[in-house]
Amino acid sequence: MSSSDPTQQAAIDLSPSQLRIPKENTYFAFVLIVSLVVWVGLALTIIGIFYALFIGLFLWLGHGLLAAYLRAEAVRVSERQLPQLHATFLDVCQQLGVIRVPQLYVLQSGGLLNAFATRFAGRDFVVVYSDMLEAVGPDSPEMKFILGHEIGHLKSKHVLKQVLLAPGLFCPLLGPAYRRAWEISCDRFGAFAAQDMSGSLRAMLTLSGGKEQGRMLDAEVFASQHEEERGFFVSLHELTSPYPTLSRRVRELRAIQSGEPARRAPRNPLAYFLALFVPGGNFGGGGASGALIVIVIIGLMAAMAIPAFQKVRESSLEKACYNNRLMIGAALDQYELEQGQPPASFDDIVGEDKYLQAMPVCPAHGEYSAQRMENGYQATCTVHGSGTVKLHRH
Ligand SMILES: [Zn+2]
Ligand SMILES: [Zn+2]
Incomplete structure (x- = not known):
C-alpha cells in the first residue's frame, strides 16, 4: 500500500x-x-x-x-x-x-x-x-x-x-x-x-x-x-x-x-x-549550533563571573577589616578614657580582662597600626588603609 x-x-x-x-x-x-x-x-x-x-x-x-x-x-x-x-x-x-x-x-x-x-x-x-x-x-x-x-x-x-x-x-x-x-x-x-x-x-x-x-x-x-x-x-x-x-x-x-x-x-x-548530562538546546534550535552557543554563553558567564565574585570577595574582606579597625580604635579610646593616659602599645588593650580578648586579624593579612587623631584613635591596615569602607554605593 x-x-x-x-x-x-x-x-x-x-x-x-x-x-x-x-x-x-x-x-x-x-x-x-x-x-x-x-x-x-x-x-x-x-x-x-x-x-x-x-x-x-x-x-x-x-x-x-x-x-x-x-x-x-x-x-x-x-x-x-x-x-x-x-x-x-x-x-x-x-x-x-x-x-x-x-x-x-x-x-x-x-x-x-x-x-x-x-x-x-x-x-x-x-x-x-x-x-x-x-x-x-x-x-x-x-x-x-x-x-x-x-x-x-x-x-x-x-x-x-x-x-x-x-x-x-x-x-x-x-x-x-x-x-x-x-x-x-x-x-x-x-x-x-x-x-x-x-x-x-x-x-x-x-x-x-x-x-x-x-x-x-x-x-x-x-x-x-x-x-x-x-x-x-x-x-x-x-x-x-x-x-x-x-x-x-x-x-x-x-x-x-x-x-x-x-x-x-x-x-x-x-x-x-x-x-x-546533555542540556536541552534552546538556543538556535538545538543541535550542534545550539550546543556551541550554550558553550559560548557558559564561557562568557564564567569570564564575567570570576571577576564579579572576586570583587564580592574583596569587598567582604574589606568590610571585615573595617570592622576590625573600628574595634581597635574604640578599644584605644576606651583605654585612654579609663586610664587617663595614652596606651603604650596594643599590648595595653589586648588580652584577658582587657579591652579586646584578642588582636583582630585582617582577613587579607594586613598589619594594623594606630594613630591618635583629634577626635580619637584611628587604626590603619597595611592592606586596606584607614578609610571608610567603600561598600554598597549603588
Ligand atoms: Zn515545528
Ligand atoms: Zn586589612
Missing part, C-alpha cells in the same frame, strides 16, 4: 481541541515549575538578574536581526506576490481559527527543505523555504500541512515559551521531551489544516526523502524504521534532540488515521543516564 494511494485519502478525524497532545501539557507543567524556580533564584541574586538581562539582550538583538533579515531579504507573500500560496495560507489560517493572520515569507535557503515560525515585536512571521515551495507547490495539501504546522507553533505560543521557559527547556531530558511534544502537536495542527492524511504524509516524506523521491516513499515502511533502528546511540539521539525523528513523526501521523496513539519504541536505559 503506497502513501500516495488515493484510497487512503480521508478527512482528518480530529477536533480542534485534540490537536495539542496531552503530553505537551504534562511536560509544560514540569517545565514551568523548573523555570519558575530558576527565575525566582536568579531574581534573588543581583548577579543572576544581570546575566539574565545580558543574555536576554543578546537574544533580543539576534531575533531583531533575524526579523529584519526576513522583512528585507525574503519574499513577502501577498495577493500580488505568489497569490496561490497566499490563498492557501489564508485557508490554513481560517481552518485553524487564526484571526490575526501572520506575515508569510518565502526564503531562498540553498536547497534546504524547511519552514519555521517566529515572532518579534508583536508580529508573527511564518517562513517557507523556497525549495520546500518548489517541492510541494503553492496550493497542495502538503503545503497546507507545512503552513498548518507552523501556525500550530504560533497558536501554542511556542516562540514566547521558548524565552519565558528557557530554564526548563535547558533542563536535560525534560526540555527536549517538551520540545518534541511541540512538534508532534504541530504535526496534528498541520494534518488538521490539510484535512488530507496522504498529503500530510507526503509532506513529511518530502522532508525525509527530498524533493523528487520523497513523495514516492512508502510511509508504512518509513514509519517502521522507527522500531527497527534502535539501540543506545539512537536512543541517545532521540533523548537529546528537540525534534522527534522523522520516522517517528510519520508514525505519529499515521496513528491519527488509525485513531490509536502511536506506541513509541523502547529506549536504551543507559541512554537516559547519559542524556542527563
Whole structure:
C-alpha cells in the first residue's frame, strides 16, 4: 500500500481541541515549575538578574536581526506576490481559527527543505523555504500541512515559551521531551489544516526523502524504521534532540488515521543516564549550533563571573577589616578614657580582662597600626588603609 494511494485519502478525524497532545501539557507543567524556580533564584541574586538581562539582550538583538533579515531579504507573500500560496495560507489560517493572520515569507535557503515560525515585536512571521515551495507547490495539501504546522507553533505560543521557559527547556531530558511534544502537536495542527492524511504524509516524506523521491516513499515502511533502528546511540539521539525523528513523526501521523496513539519504541536505559548530562538546546534550535552557543554563553558567564565574585570577595574582606579597625580604635579610646593616659602599645588593650580578648586579624593579612587623631584613635591596615569602607554605593 503506497502513501500516495488515493484510497487512503480521508478527512482528518480530529477536533480542534485534540490537536495539542496531552503530553505537551504534562511536560509544560514540569517545565514551568523548573523555570519558575530558576527565575525566582536568579531574581534573588543581583548577579543572576544581570546575566539574565545580558543574555536576554543578546537574544533580543539576534531575533531583531533575524526579523529584519526576513522583512528585507525574503519574499513577502501577498495577493500580488505568489497569490496561490497566499490563498492557501489564508485557508490554513481560517481552518485553524487564526484571526490575526501572520506575515508569510518565502526564503531562498540553498536547497534546504524547511519552514519555521517566529515572532518579534508583536508580529508573527511564518517562513517557507523556497525549495520546500518548489517541492510541494503553492496550493497542495502538503503545503497546507507545512503552513498548518507552523501556525500550530504560533497558536501554542511556542516562540514566547521558548524565552519565558528557557530554564526548563535547558533542563536535560525534560526540555527536549517538551520540545518534541511541540512538534508532534504541530504535526496534528498541520494534518488538521490539510484535512488530507496522504498529503500530510507526503509532506513529511518530502522532508525525509527530498524533493523528487520523497513523495514516492512508502510511509508504512518509513514509519517502521522507527522500531527497527534502535539501540543506545539512537536512543541517545532521540533523548537529546528537540525534534522527534522523522520516522517517528510519520508514525505519529499515521496513528491519527488509525485513531490509536502511536506506541513509541523502547529506549536504551543507559541512554537516559547519559542524556542527563546533555542540556536541552534552546538556543538556535538545538543541535550542534545550539550546543556551541550554550558553550559560548557558559564561557562568557564564567569570564564575567570570576571577576564579579572576586570583587564580592574583596569587598567582604574589606568590610571585615573595617570592622576590625573600628574595634581597635574604640578599644584605644576606651583605654585612654579609663586610664587617663595614652596606651603604650596594643599590648595595653589586648588580652584577658582587657579591652579586646584578642588582636583582630585582617582577613587579607594586613598589619594594623594606630594613630591618635583629634577626635580619637584611628587604626590603619597595611592592606586596606584607614578609610571608610567603600561598600554598597549603588
Ligand atoms: Zn515545528
Ligand atoms: Zn586589612
